[in-house]
Amino acid sequence: MPGYKTHMAGAAAVTGVAVAGIYWLGFYRPNFESMVCLGIFSILGGLFPDVDTDSKGRRFFYGAALLVDIFLIYKQQYRYAAILGFCALLPAIGSHRGWTHSWWAAILIPASVLVAPMVLLGLPWQPFVPYYLATVLGYFSHLILDGKF
Template sequence: MPGYRTHLIGGVCAYALVSILVVPLVKPTALTMIEWFAVALAGSLFPDIDIKSKGQKIFYILICASLILLSYQKQYIFMAYLSIASCVPLMVKHRGIFHSMWFLIAGAVAVVSTGYYYCPDYQYILASNMCFFIAGAISHLWLDMGFRRMVGF
């Protein structure tokens, strides 16, 4: 069972692999590449949010910041949904749904789809971040389970 440092290295490798494919097509700015790097690292830690870990700590810091921002913007309904969703990692077993590749991909797509609805001007940013997040999350699963168990063989 790799530690968070190993998962971060996996996130760096996932970032590098996706960047090799995407950068020649998109020609992003340096700031965008830093953003993608951070998102890939977040994805590489995300599956362990169901246990006390660095990923869980970062997750709840981001949830807290989001709730403060939503409160400031008076988005109380969205705050309620986010609050309920943020409790899910506390109620599931480790290596359960958060270690399912299909759940991670479907969850990322659902979050981005919600973002499309609320922020249609940022579709490209949301979609590109989703790709790097998923790549980081898959690197985590690959390190934990190996390729054969990850895809269900």
């Protein structure tokens, strides 16, 4: 079973090849900062499936969720804080390599990259599509490295 470093490298490689291809074909030409962000989103997607076990990915995601939840409570956004808390509990209801290691989770979980800016900040979802796709690619790279396909 690959470790977190392999999952990070796999996610970065898959997304790097995809971004290079679409850049070369002229479909999407992100600037350097956007490319770095795409890489970060991809790596996060590549780590997420292991949040259901004691892992570096879990520590990172739950640490980030805690900080965001504290911020939402400070801003008196209790509804969003409750939704985040509910979503953070979901990986705990399955076993390792359970639902977090499914193809549908690889499509559904990264959708938060589209929904969160829209709901929380009132921004349009379209500019976030490349980040969603990078997260999906990273997520699928994890599943492929774990031999799920």
